[in-house]
Amino acid sequence: MNMLQQVRRLLFPRVLCLSCDEPRQIDPGAALCDRCLVELESLRIGDSVCPHCLSPRGRDGACAYCAGGGMRSLQASFAPYQYHGVVQRLIVTLKFQGVHQALDPLLPELLRCLRGESFDMIVPVPLHKARMRERGFNQAALLAQQVQKVSGFPLADALIRVKKTKRQSTLPHEQRAENLKDAMQVVLPVKGKSILLVDDVRTTGSTARACADALLAAGAQGVSLLTIAIAHHSNASPMEKSPSREESSSKT
DSSP, rough: OOOHHHHHHHSSSSEHHHHHHOOOEEOOTTSOHHHHHHHHHTTTTTTBBBBOOOOOOOSSSOOOHHHHTTTTSSEEEEEEEEHHHHHHHHHEEEEEHGGGGGTTTTTTHHHHHOOOEEEEEEEEEEHHHHHHHSSSSSSHHHHHHHHHHHHHHBBBOOOOOOOOOOGGSSHHHHEEEEEEEEEEEEOOOOOOOOOEEEEEEESSOHHHHHHHHHHHHOOSSSSEEEEEOOOOOOHHHHHHHHHOHHHHHHOO
């Protein structure tokens, strides 16, 4: 390697795109290659969704998710992306490999979802202490901290998970609610508060509903949900049937 090549490598180091692992010349402040940036843009949740839950509506305009009780106990759902492709890969990288930079490309749109909204308290979905020891951090708490920095809404760890449940991804949809029964406990005053519950992905919504039920039982005025992405069944099923190496040992 000649001197010019050494200087070029020092000034313009080769890095990997956080989504596809393709080598690229680093761009200041960028975490994704151009191709993945285009794909990220294509995965934004559009206007042709249910305004209440952000799920796709049928041809007749009806929302099967809401009709099936998916938003029970939740006032509203906020999310910028579909859980697929580059979004899915970034969340897996964040959640199971601990690469916090994977959140960077997703944050701007996540925060934009809350423009004009106001809440008394931000509450992250908790991990059980055993799962926390395994993973080393709670991705929902990390997200909640970023939301608090920009929004100024008070952040409180008002929920704890008192039961070590089975991994939700290993269970059929109809068993997930039962798996979470009595798993959440409110440990801070929430009476009369409008709460923004924060998590990484909404799949069936069982975890969010369990958290909302506990908060409402403790006197919360209302609970809304903010996630990076929403997984529709067609997108969630392959992930659940064939988890990655990291997920097979860690997924909740």
